[in-house]
Amino acid sequence: MRAFTCLLLALALCFTGGVPAFAADSAAELKECRTLERAGKFEEALAKYLDLIKSAPSEELYRDTGSLLGKLQRYDEAEKLLQEATQAFPRSTPLLNLQALIALRKGRTEDARKIWMTVLEIDTGNSFARKELDKLGQAAAAPSREPAAPAASSGAARIETAPASDKPAQGKDDAPLSPEEQKKLALQLYEEMIGLDKWETARFEELHRQVIEKCPATDHAIESCWRLSNLYLMADDQPRYEDVIQVLEHLVSAYPNSQMVPEAKNRLLLAYKNGGHPDKVVTMYQELFKNTPNPDDRTFMLWGLDYADALSAVGKTAEARALYEQVIEKDGGKDQLEARVARERIGQK
Structure with missing residues (x-):
């Protein structure tokens, strides 16, 4: 169930010229649905989502509705909705990822595998599909891409716990990045995250780790520590307490004067307790x-x-x-x- 509580990214829709009144109304109603869902009023939110789909179906609306049905473990309804959605938006990787996840929840592993292979045919860099296929032992057969610049490994790499000033970030030719260069890089990495689909948790993890390791003199590094701890708690079926502990111990050690330290310690206490x-x-x-x-x-x-x-x-x-x-x-x-x-x-x- 936790897989359906991953962080939601707000995706902006760009229009040329003025925005039609019905589009603005739909956006307001979608916002109302999400507000109801965050407040725990799931049935009321679901009813409004379904009404909106009848009047103004969209990829984003199908995705949010399917996610809520998955969260409620109403997998048959979710599957029916997503069949309709993927017929309307056949190349939507967010909808296909969700459809595969529902199939997996229903025990149809082979169907999920085929859908995720389709996702990688559309987008070979889709990290969520690749991660799930890797779990199913099929990643090697999936389409591959040439690696981009080296990125921090997902979950395996340890973050140095020395204060940032003791280990300066490095750029080309191992030259230390200046504070301004670190800030610029952090903004670029966060800009990339804004454009990611919400299911691409592996890529979110990689980018946040890059911020922490390459931009330690920025406020973004502290924010990335906290956001990574959110991801480790909620993105998978089971919380990754060891990873929560690692990243928050780094926050407390490297940034002892940060206003985030009290909250980080509270969460660390929870992770220590539940993590044994x-x-x-x-x-x-x-x-x-x-x-x-x-x-x-x-x-x-x-x-x-x-x-x-x-x-x-x-x-x-x-x-x-x-x-x-x-x-x-x-x-x-x-x-x-x-x-x-x-x-x-x-x-x-």
Whole structure:
């Protein structure tokens, strides 16, 4: 399901001359549909999407509607809609990618494979189709393209965690890029991202890594760290916690004075917890309680329970038990969830 929650890019439509009134109305209605969807009003959004398709069908509208049906796991409806869509827009790689993804979700691997091969016949550089075929073991048979300039590898390459000033970005002949050159390059890379289809997550990853590694003296590098962490959390069926940890540890280490650091640390704590790193959870809570020695009772209970669980996981059972008891004490007999869990942890009733 997470594959359908990838970030959405706003695609601008260019017109020569004035924009007809009906086009402006459709754009406003499409915006309303997306607002409803972001608010979690899925059925209302879907009804409006389908009404819009009847009156003013477009590639973008079919794509958004199909994505929502996929998100809701209504695959039969999505498949029917996308058959209609790809007949109207047979060379639309976003629609074909979505159609293949739906076929895969329904267990029709061979159909998905054939559709993604068609995508690569239309666009040999379509990274989403190539990535999915690679998962299916078919990438070698797909049409290939000559590689462009070397790019950061997807997922495998590690980002250096030294501060940017210690490792200057390099350009031609290994000459360091000036701050102005870094800014110019970052803007070029972001401009390319604006033109990508939303399914091209592998290319998004490559470009964000280039920004981080080649333009470290720019604000764009910090933004790319954060956006990469979003991608790693949401773009695949399962969150890529190790990659989240890598990129956010880099952000915190390389840009300690950034306003993004508190949010990055909050997300790191989540990644450490869900990614199986209780030792790092312990370290973060030690820092948190050091910086906030007297939190209110409710905050203490929330932090204390997670901290105690992490202490228990690393074998510090006595410290964990003491913290569980403090959580119970802070509850003051209200029988809140954290207190109930703490009592279970130490065998109390």
